[in-house]
Amino acid sequence: MSIKSKMHLYIGASVALIMLVSFTYFIVSLRNNTREGATKMAEEQVKGYSAQIQRINNQAIGFCESLASSVVYMFDQGVSNRESLLQQSLLNISKNNQNYKCIFVSLEHSAITPGYNKASGRRSFLTVPLSNMPIMALDKDMDSFDASTQYYVVKNSGKSDIKEPYYYNYYNNSSQELLITTLACPVFYNGQAVGISGVDIGIEEFQKVVDQIKIFPGTSAFLVSAKGFVAAHTDKAMVGKTFDKIVDSKSGELELEKILSSADITKTYIKADGKSYYTVIVPITIGDRGTRWALGVTIPTNEIFAQSRKSVLIALLVCILGLIVTTFVINYLAKAITKPLGDVTTSIKQLANGDINEKEKLSIQTGDEMEEIAGSLNVLVDGLSRTAKFAQEIGNGNLNANHQLLGEKDVLGISLEEMRSSLIKANEQEEERKKEEEKNRWANQGYANFAELLRFNNDNIKELSFSIVSNLVKYLGINQGGMFILNEDNDSDRYLEMTACFAYNRRKMMERRFDIGEGLVGRCFVEGETIYLLEIPETYISITSGLGDTNPRCLLLVPLRVNNEINGVIELASLAPIDDYKVKFVEKIAESIASTLSSVRVNIHTAELLEQTRQQAEEMAAQEEEMRQNLEELQSTQEEMARVQEEQKSAQEELFKEKSMFANFLEAVPEYVYFKDLQSRFIRISKSLVRLHGVKDDSELIGKSDSDLFGKEHSQKAFNDEQNIVRTGEAIYNMVEREDHSDGSITWVETSKMPLKDLNGQIIGTFGVSKDISNIKHLEAELSLERNLFNNFLVTSTDLIYFKDMEGRFLRVNKRKYEKHGFKSEADIIGKTDKDLFGEAYSLETVLEEQEIVRTGVPILNRIEHQQSGDGAERWLSISKLPLRNEAGNIIGIWGITKDITEIKEMEKKVANDAAPSVGKKVDRN
Numbered sequence: 001m002s003i004k005s006k007m008h009l010y011i012g013a014s015v016a017l018i019m020l021v022s023f024t025y026f027i028v029s030l031r032n033n034t035r036e037g038a039t040k041m042a043e044e045q046v047k048g049y050s051a052q053i054q055r056i057n058n059q060a061i062g063f064c065e066s067l068a069s070s071v072v073y074m075f076d077q078g079v080s081n082r083e084s085l086l087q088q089s090l091l092n093i094s095k096n097n098q099n100y101k102c103i104f105v106s107l108e109h110s111a112i113t114p115g116y117n118k119a120s121g122r123r124s125f126l127t128v129p130l131s132n133m134p135i136m137a138l139d140k141d142m143d144s145f146d147a148s149t150q151y152y153v154v155k156n157s158g159k160s161d162i163k164e165p166y167y168y169n170y171y172n173n174s175s176q177e178l179l180i181t182t183l184a185c186p187v188f189y190n191g192q193a194v195g196i197s198g199v200d201i202g203i204e205e206f207q208k209v210v211d212q213i214k215i216f217p218g219t220s221a222f223l224v225s226a227k228g229f230v231a232a233h234t235d236k237a238m239v240g241k242t243f244d245k246i247v248d249s250k251s252g253e254l255e256l257e258k259i260l261s262s263a264d265i266t267k268t269y270i271k272a273d274g275k276s277y278y279t280v281i282v283p284i285t286i287g288d289r290g291t292r293w294a295l296g297v298t299i300p301t302n303e304i305f306a307q308s309r310k311s312v313l314i315a316l317l318v319c320i321l322g323l324i325v326t327t328f329v330i331n332y333l334a335k336a337i338t339k340p341l342g343d344v345t346t347s348i349k350q351l352a353n354g355d356i357n358e359k360e361k362l363s364i365q366t367g368d369e370m371e372e373i374a375g376s377l378n379v380l381v382d383g384l385s386r387t388a389k390f391a392q393e394i395g396n397g398n399l400n401a402n403h404q405l406l407g408e409k410d411v412l413g414i415s416l417e418e419m420r421s422s423l424i425k426a427n428e429q430e431e432e433r434k435k436e437e438e439k440n441r442w443a444n445q446g447y448a449n450f451a452e453l454l455r456f457n458n459d460n461i462k463e464l465s466f467s468i469v470s471n472l473v474k475y476l477g478i479n480q481g482g483m484f485i486l487n488e489d490n491d492s493d494r495y496l497e498m499t500a501c502f503a504y505n506r507r508k509m510m511e512r513r514f515d516i517g518e519g520l521v522g523r524c525f526v527e528g529e530t531i532y533l534l535e536i537p538e539t540y541i542s543i544t545s546g547l548g549d550t551n552p553r554c555l556l557l558v559p560l561r562v563n564n565e566i567n568g569v570i571e572l573a574s575l576a577p578i579d580d581y582k583v584k585f586v587e588k589i590a591e592s593i594a595s596t597l598s599s600v601r602v603n604i605h606t607a608e609l610l611e612q613t614r615q616q617a618e619e620m621a622a623q624e625e626e627m628r629q630n631l632e633e634l635q636s637t638q639e640e641m642a643r644v645q646e647e648q649k650s651a652q653e654e655l656f657k658e659k660s661m662f663a664n665f666l667e668a669v670p671e672y673v674y675f676k677d678l679q680s681r682f683i684r685i686s687k688s689l690v691r692l693h694g695v696k697d698d699s700e701l702i703g704k705s706d707s708d709l710f711g712k713e714h715s716q717k718a719f720n721d722e723q724n725i726v727r728t729g730e731a732i733y734n735m736v737e738r739e740d741h742s743d744g745s746i747t748w749v750e751t752s753k754m755p756l757k758d759l760n761g762q763i764i765g766t767f768g769v770s771k772d773i774s775n776i777k778h779l780e781a782e783l784s785l786e787r788n789l790f791n792n793f794l795v796t797s798t799d800l801i802y803f804k805d806m807e808g809r810f811l812r813v814n815k816r817k818y819e820k821h822g823f824k825s826e827a828d829i830i831g832k833t834d835k836d837l838f839g840e841a842y843s844l845e846t847v848l849e850e851q852e853i854v855r856t857g858v859p860i861l862n863r864i865e866h867q868q869s870g871d872g873a874e875r876w877l878s879i880s881k882l883p884l885r886n887e888a889g890n891i892i893g894i895w896g897i898t899k900d901i902t903e904i905k906e907m908e909k910k911v912a913n914d915a916a917p918s919v920g921k922k923v924d925r926n
Contacts, residue, residue: 010345014352015326022412023319026419027312034308037426042215042299043265043280044433050282050295051444052209053223057183057286059592060199061160062451063097064185066599067197071105073459073603075189077610082112086125087135089602094129096563096598100199101180102128102170106140106151107187107195122151122195128170150184155193159288160185165203165231179203179239181231183287203239207232210295216303222246224294228256231293247279247298259283260292269301276301318411347377387413394420439581443588446475450589454596459607461485461600465500468593469570473502476582478574479552484514484521485560485568485597496521496569524557524569530587531557534577554578558586560594567594567601618754620662621675621767624684625758627655672749672770675756680722681705683765692772711740721753722766729755729763736773748777800898803884806854808833808847811893850881850894857883857891864901876905 104126163182184198213221228243281296393401480503552573673686706715753768794814834843859882884893
């Protein structure tokens with residue numbers, strides 16, 4: 001074999017092998033890195049979108065828990081008109097939370113209905129914010145209950161939960177059916193679950209998130225519930241289908257139960273319609289019961305690997321080009337080499353074996369092409385050595401290593417540098433992704449923390465404000481913060497009041513106010529926009545610590561807005577600029593703070609009204625005593641009249657105003673209000689009491705006592721009660737009394753009596769408020785009489801009398817009826833049907849007949865039926881059945897009377913001498 005052939009064979013094969021191995025390794029590594037980066041990016045994006053869905057659900061559950069807290073607060077106050085207050089509260093809340101389809105509270109009758117003693121039964125109050133529908137109150141499960149419904153699941157477990165998606169129509173119009181889901185949490189009172197509160201969320205809220213998922217072209221995203229219902233999908237036509245219709249659930253890895261029970265992300269490759277897809281599914285835990293939904297995506301693998309294929313194609317072209325160039329070079333060298341072929345051959349063999357040794361260079365000085373070959377070979381060894389070291393540095397992670405190209409056409413070196421650039425860019429992208437992920441994780445943690453925080457201190461705005469500001473300052477890592485809330489106590493003087501200030505981990509006791517539009521705080525309130533300043537006037541604010549004070553470099557003011565209504569402003573100051581994502585976080589959390597503050601203000605206002613009503617009588621007495629003392633002081637200080645005349649004039653005007661308000665109160669109040677001295681004589685009374693006793697004005701009653709107006713028994717008891725109050729200082733509340741008037745009439749009142757004290761706290765008499773409840777007592781007596789008459793009628797009647805509900809179950813029967821069927825008491829037959837008494841064959845005809853009465857409202861009156869027993873005895877019955885209606889006139893069942901008219905019929909037969917009586921076709925045994 002010739003030298004040229006050998007050079008072609010050995011050198012060419014060696015170089016080609018090296019290049020193929022190097023490029024193969026490079027191509028495989030590039031392909032794997034591209035695939036891993038693309039799939040990792042898909043997984044992280046699915047996690048991010050699942051966090052958005054999680055946030056929607058957490059906000060709804062947080063709202064439900066706030067609603068439950070307001071219900072419990074109402075219970076704690078012991079108000080009697082719970083239903084009306086609850087309906088008013090729902091109406092106010094619905095105005096501020098119109099993003100929910102429906103807001104409801106469902107409570108046990110035993111918790112809100114006095115005297116209710118059934119094992120089940122509840123009343124639901126609901127409102128549909130975006131409709132003109134009024135607050136609705138519905139009674140449910142009055143006689144039985146289904147433990148599998150969401151109400152009993154949440155109530156019995158004591159944990160919040162989400163319901164499977166379902167279609168619902170709020171307007172009785174099938175064209176307006178909405179796909180919704182319900183989130184609810186329990187209402188706890190005195191350690192027991194007494195109901196639930198919840199909201200309906202439109203599935204379109206989740207569909208918006210799903211529509212944002214566009215990781216690669218051709219990506220399909222879906223959201224499935226715990227039972228496999230497709231709640232949202234990129235293809236809207238797939239919504240409402242089941243999980244196994246959108247993926248191949250026969251594969252063990254894509255079994256829904258396995259996916260939802262796993263703590264990790266499910267990711268796999270699947271085949272569908274002859275194509276390959278990469279599938280990622282992330283479970284989402286919703287509510288305290290741990291119900292899980294899942295968010296998933298399917299991505300065509302050809303889209304994931306599109307960039308990888310492009311890079312591989314370029315690398316192959318470079319490899320082929322390198323082989324072609326190498327072939328020409330070898331052919332050229334083979335023609336020129338004639339001398340020290342051995343050294344060159346040895347060196348080339350070493351290169352062919354991958355042995356690159358910088359120390360063993362060729363030293364050929366022939367002055368011809370061979371010398372140039374040797375020099376070139378040495379240069380090649382140096383370059384390959386540098387390239388190998390460069391590749392090794394890249395492999396070790398040192399992407400900043402220096403590298404010198406062999407030349408402008410150093411394909412391998414250029415490719416390695418391009419690879420380094422790609423890896424650097426990938427690292428930078430990864431770092432940027434980690435930073436964004438950390439910011440999102442920080443924000444999501446903040447949302448969760450503040451959602452939990454807003455559940456507490458919801459009866460004290462200042463404590464709630466301090467809790468919010470202190471935690472916000474700490475969480476943002478800034479220096480100082482304050483909260484200003486709109487004060488509307490006086491309509492003519494509306495201003496922004498500082499309710500909390502926090503700096504350097506300490507509470508600052510400061511009192512500041514801003515008029516509307518005054519300063520940056522007032523400007524932020526008026527404009528309703530965030531104010532972010534990096535240049536702050538030196539006199540605006542100062543941050544003070546133990547080391548001194550300094551002016552902040554950054555100031556952030558965010559309005560507390562809910563449903564286009566601004567309730568206040570948060571002001572934050574920092575020595576360093578506040579990052580944009582933290583500003584967005586504060587703006588987002590401000591919405592939740594505003595919503596909570598709105599609810600708290602409603603609760604506090606309700607409590608203040610209740611407290612104001614309780615204290616009103618005491619305040620009026622104190623004001624009257626204060627007026628008396630001021631008049632005495634005026635008389636004893638006449639010598640100083642000139643000096644204090646203006647001051648006394650103002651005091652007199654204020655006293656006149658207070659007295660006028662008190663007089664107007666006594667003039668208009670419908671209850672009987674009175675004040676008595678220590679001897680129980682009237683010293684001041686309301687106009688209603690004057691009308692009650694039929695006198696012209698209060699002067700005819702002042703100085704009198706109860707013994708002048710009522711009978712001896714009532715007046716003596718009233719006197720003893722009042723003297724006991726004077727002696728002990730203990731009030732009497734809501735006492736029901738019978739009043740025997742001197743004219744012989746009798747009235748009933750509900751009375752509360754309290755000690756009357758002067759400004760020094762000394763008891764100087766008593767005062768009381770009485771409400772006439774005579775009508776209620778009369779109604780109770782009439783109802784008791786009617787009930788007794790009805791019960792006596794049922795006991796003494798010889799006819800068979802019965803009442804049934806819509807399902808044919810006995811509600812009431814008389815004594816003759818239950819004894820006829822062999823029962824010892826009425827309770828033994830209640831709840832039974834004709835099927836239980838007579839069998840299915842007979843009961844079917846009766847059920848059809850009674851259902852017709854319920855449907856049409858047409859009664860059966862005095863129908864004559866004939867019975868003949870097995871021993872030949874005959875009986876004639878007169879049967880009447882009528883619809884049973886409630887107070888609203890709606891049919892709620894039937895009632896009937898069966899009379900035995902056998903004696904009358906036998907008498908008729910004797911008179912008419914008719915031995916063939918008419919026999920009815922059907923016998924009713926009731």
